Amino acid sequence: MKRLRHFVGCESGTSVIELALILPTFAAFLIGIAEFSRAFSEKLQLEQAAQRAVEKVQQYQASTSTFSTMKAEAATAAGVTATASNPTVEWWLECDGVRQSSYNNPCSTTGAIEARWIEVRITKTYTPMFPSRVWPGANSDGTFTLVGEAGVRTQ
Incomplete structure (x- = not known):
């Protein structure tokens, strides 16, 4: 019993308990910060891949053959397999700010402000170091879907 009383007043080791x-x-x-940094870096790489594909339009003329090249370029740069739904390349015409169904036809209203747009969107699955369904925004298998977009007005 005397030995136990000796330890009651002893303060050595208290910093280890606090630690x-x-x-x-x-x-x-620390793990959360590292994980967030990895995910953010992956998203930036997707956006850079989309921007790289959009820059092709600035080098060439906007045509459907260029758009199919953009899709392949975006998939290669992002490190994803090109499918029918990923990456997506959209092109549209706006007449006075209203999106039209045809890209090639001029605006029907005389004097309307025409704007032609092209947008590339890439999605990719990101697997964290510690996948879990409880994280906000996580898929059912614990992964996250990241999206990178870039667009340019061509006219």
């Missing part, structure tokens, strides 16, 4: 209490929280913050 043991705070270390899991600190580790969780």
Whole structure:
């Protein structure tokens, strides 16, 4: 019993207890910051791939053959397999700010402000270091769907 009384007043090792209490929280913050940085970097790479594809229109003329080339270019740059739905390349005409169904036809109203647009959108699945369905915005398998978009007005 005397030995136990000796430890009651002893303060050596209290900093280790404090460290043991705070270390899991600190580790969780550190892992979260690293995970967020990786995801953000992946999203920026998708946006850069989309922007790279859009820059092709600035080098060439806007035609359907250029648009199919843009899709292949975007998929290659993003490291995804090109499918019918990913990446998507959209082109449209706006007459006085209203989106029209045809890209090639002029606006029907005389004096309308015409604007032709092209947009590339790439989606990619991101798998975190610790996948879980409980994270906000996570898919059912614990992954996240990242989207990179870029657009340019051609006229």
